Amino acid sequence: MDATQQADIRASVVVIGGGIAGLAAALRLHALAPAANIAVIEAKGTLGGKIVGDIVDGCVIDGGADVCIGNKLRATHLFNSLDLASRTIRANPNGLPTYELRDGYLQRLPTAFDGELLSFPGGVRELVDLACLALDNVEVLRDTRAEVVERDGQRWNVRLADGRSLMADAVVVATPASAAAALIPGITAELASTLRAVECPLTTTITMAWRRIDVPHSLNATGYLVADADAAVSACTFTSAKNPSHAPDGIALLRCYVRRDVDDPVALMRQEVHSVLGISAPPLFARVYRWTSGIPLYTPTHAAAVRALGTQLHSTPGLFVAGSAFHGVGIPDCIFSGERAAESVVSYLLSRSTEAAA
Ligand SMILES: Cc1cc2nc3c(=O)[nH]c(=O)nc-3n(C[C@H](O)[C@H](O)[C@H](O)COP(=O)(O)OP(=O)(O)OC[C@H]3O[C@@H](n4cnc5c(N)ncnc54)[C@H](O)[C@@H]3O)c2cc1C
Secondary structure (H helix, E strand, C coil): CCCCCCCCCCCEEEEECCEHHHHHHHHHHHHHCCCCEEEEECCCCCCECCCCEEEECCEEEECCCCCEEHHHHHCCHHHHHCCHHHCCEECCCCCCCCEEEECCEEEECCCCCCCCEEECCCCCHHHHHHHHHCCCCEEEECCCCEEEEEEECCEEEEEECCCCEEEECEEEECCCHHHHHHHCCCCCHHHHHHHHCCECCCEEEEEEEEEHHHCCCCCCCCEEEECCCCCCEEEEECHHHHCHHHCCCCEEEEEEEECCCCCCHHHHHHHHHHHHHCCCCCCCEEEEEEECCCCCECCCCHHHHHHHHHHHHCCCCCEEECCCCCCCCCHHHHHHHHHHHHHHHHHHHHHHHHHHHC
């Protein structure tokens, strides 16, 4: 679809999943087919999926993602339509290095990511808030779980867990892989089990704040990665150095990633920053975000399974997929996949109306 083209489509489209992929799909659909009836169905009470955050005592806390790769984000339609150029801020503006913790010592990593990383003044959650504000004329059903998607003649019937049904001319499934495996009709058992097998390891992020004078370390880096793959803590971000506007002056804000289920993540982080950074003072506050299903880990067979799914979806016209389960886990990847799905929906609906007119 040409970005400037608008189609006079009066069809109904249901997007299942209100994460960033589903939101990007809904916004692109609305831009291309403003007369279409678009509904977003989200199982939870809030939109945004894995993108969450808070502001506590002037500190901006990202519970999940804390940056987006700049050149990829700039290439999305969302970037222009939400005027993100004037909303984003550059992460790591001082070009600080990243360390690696190896054998108890912090060492500068020889290579660092040298592209542009972007964040938002209010944290990455601001991206979702801006997208939600733009969801004009899109029906949003929160606290609504889709259970089954069924073919009904030329259309689709989306059955909801609360007993209601929504009829649609096209459906975009933008849920995590395991939910998608249950929703996509006629999917082969092999493909469903490949989707269900997409591992999304448990991850916990803990953010803590201290008075800067209580932190003896220079914090002159974006943080460190832990070389020992068996350590419970996998990384620590020096948030107030990486995103200086995220913490008021005089405050040090740090965030740890924990890759195992631990009873007391706060105690674990206090132990970590004590042994590595020499911080013994109690934090001013701590916030914990526990992801029972974190970032998908694609197996070597994942790309082949996604191609097979694409072939299979040819026999289910009007059904499309998007999101981190399929086409990349970074936020810009998820936005791209939502936008591509929306463009495929519009092409499909246009071809259907051309066939009907012939
Ligand atoms: C700790 C962490 C750190 C990360 N850091 C970064 C980072 O720094 N940069 C980056 O680019 N990316 C990062 N990511 C990855 C990125 O945030 C995610 O890949 C992306 O947000 C996923 O978006 P999505 O829309 O595909 O899926 P999700 O956000 O998972 O959204 C799917 C939605 O579908 C809903 N849903 C599920 N089943 C149903 C159903 N049956 N009916 C209705 N709704 C349903 C869910 O409730 C959810 O809201 C991070 C992720 C995590 C967890």
